[in-house]
Amino acid sequence: MAFLGKTSAFLSMRALRDLVFDSMAIDMGSASTIISVRGRGVVVDEPSLVAVDTLTGEIISIGNEAQQKYGREARGVAVVAPLQNGVVADFERTRDMLAHFVGQARGGISHFSRRALMGVFSDVTPVERRALLSAAQHARVGRVGMIEEGLAAAFGAGVSVHDSKGSAVVDIGGGTTNVAIVAGGKIIRARAERIGSSHINAAIINHVRRHRGLLIGARTAERLKLELASATVPTNLGRQIPINGREVVTAMPQSIEITAGEIYPVAQEVVRNIVAGISATLAELPPEVAADIYDRGIILTGGGAQFGGLDDYLREETRLPVRIADEPKYAIVRGLEAMFDEPLLLRRMVRSETQLALDLESDFS
Ligand SMILES: Nc1ncnc2c1ncn2[C@@H]1O[C@H](COP(=O)(O)OP(=O)(O)OP(=O)(O)O)[C@@H](O)[C@H]1O
Ligand SMILES: [Mg+2]
Known part of the structure; x- marks a missing residue:
């Protein structure tokens, strides 16, 4: 009886600890950073963008706020994507951006994160992995485990951990x-x-510049991708939307119409x-x-x-x-969240990590 009492006391201590301390799932991508907190769901979903002062290098704004400035930067302001094609292109900004989003993810009743799982690209190099780990440490997310994105995405999409079929x-x-x-x-x-997907945007910008003589911004390209482009032949090839930009030759503001039929082969190639x-x-x-x-x-x-x-x-x-x-x-963060409920799997994953992660094991068991 005494033994049982002790066990339940221990369990409730643990439950209490889980209540006060967050378990975070982080998917920091080249387009968006998504963070979910166990029990609270997705708390951050913002573009992975940072607006910096070009003179001092100081960060002016991050995420949604930086995106508002994207393409309309004031003099002396540059909006940059610190992660590109899945890798850390600018370490310092990645670190500051993560710290900012993690700070935002906290709040509510729980102010501390005890442990976090982060998705990483499957062919991430040891150098890139260390950079991400160091960024996470700087953001004070607690113990960090890194999980291959493919696995997280599978669990998040409903594939069972115990399913032996492929x-x-x-x-x-x-x-x-x-x-x-x-x-x-x-x-x-x-x-x-x-x-x-962002390569579709690049192809659209390139096409409109070369064949229509108009320079368009990132937001306009995104709008064309979402509203007009498609992977299959559009049912109405003539459907068109107006877009504004700067004429290549005269450098003057200009507006043109783009049709679904024109944009289809551009996106199709990507x-x-x-x-x-x-x-x-x-x-x-x-x-x-x-x-x-x-x-x-x-x-x-x-x-x-x-x-x-x-x-x-x-x-x-x-x-x-x-x-x-x-x-x-949200599949990756959902999958990472699900892993918190699979201590054996988590232990195996974290154990398969190199050096740095080895001593994290205690917290993931
Ligand atoms: N409805 C939509 N139709 C087409 N593309 C979309 C739609 N919604 C989002 N996207 C595209 O999805 C991309 C962002 O997806 P996601 O957040 O999974 O990327 P990421 O994880 O940041 O990138 P990566 O994993 O490559 O580093 C953007 O390029 C965006 O334009
Ligand atoms: Mg991603």
Whole structure:
């Protein structure tokens, strides 16, 4: 009896600790940073952008606020994306940005984070991993564990940790496409390509400049991507929207009309490259795994999965069933959250980390 009493007292201490201290899931991507806190859901979903003073290098604003300035920077202000194509391009700004978002994620009743899980790109180098770890330490998130994004995306999309059959999960982000084949709570194949949805934006900007003589900003390109472009042939090729920008030749403000038919092949080229990468990974699978995938098809996650008609195009090209996960942009943080409930798996993951993470084990058991 005394023993039982002691155990329950211990458990309630632990429950109390979980209440006061947050467990955070962090998906810092090249397009957006998403943070969810256990029990509170997604608390941060903001663009991974930083506005800096070009003279002093000082940070003026971060996230949504920085995006407002994007393309309309005042003199002496530059808006930068510290993460590019999934890697840390600017360490200091990445660190400050993460610290800012983590600070924002806190609040409410719990002010401390005890442990955090962070998604990392599958071919992250030890140097990049250390940079991310150091950024997380600076943000004081507590103990940090790093989990391969493909695994997190799979769990977040509803694949069970205990499912021994193979599942194919494709995460299309802003700068990357990550294909992961998961079985039994492990990654059995992963391939990351540094091409993502933001490459569609770049192709659109390039096309409009070269063929229509108009310079357009990032926000206009995003609007064209979301409202007009598609991965499959548009039903109404003539549908058009007006866009404003600066004329290349005269440098004067100008407005033109762009049609769905004009933008379709531009986006299609990028989509074709993304899909070719996915197909190449699926073509190399061991027969048993290929058989599982044939039955189950592909699950799409990431913000880029929402691009119009992408699922249909992928279905046509691979001849496999394709489904988009619920709230695809949040699949990785949802998966990381789910891992907090799988102590054995978490322990194995964290143990498989190198040096730095080894002493974190106690907190993940
Ligand atoms: N409805 C939509 N249609 C098309 N694209 C979309 C839509 N919603 C979001 N996106 C695109 O999704 C991308 C952001 O997705 P996500 O947040 O998964 O990227 P990320 O994780 O920051 O990037 P990465 O993982 O490559 O570092 C952006 O390029 C955005 O334009
Ligand atoms: Mg991502």
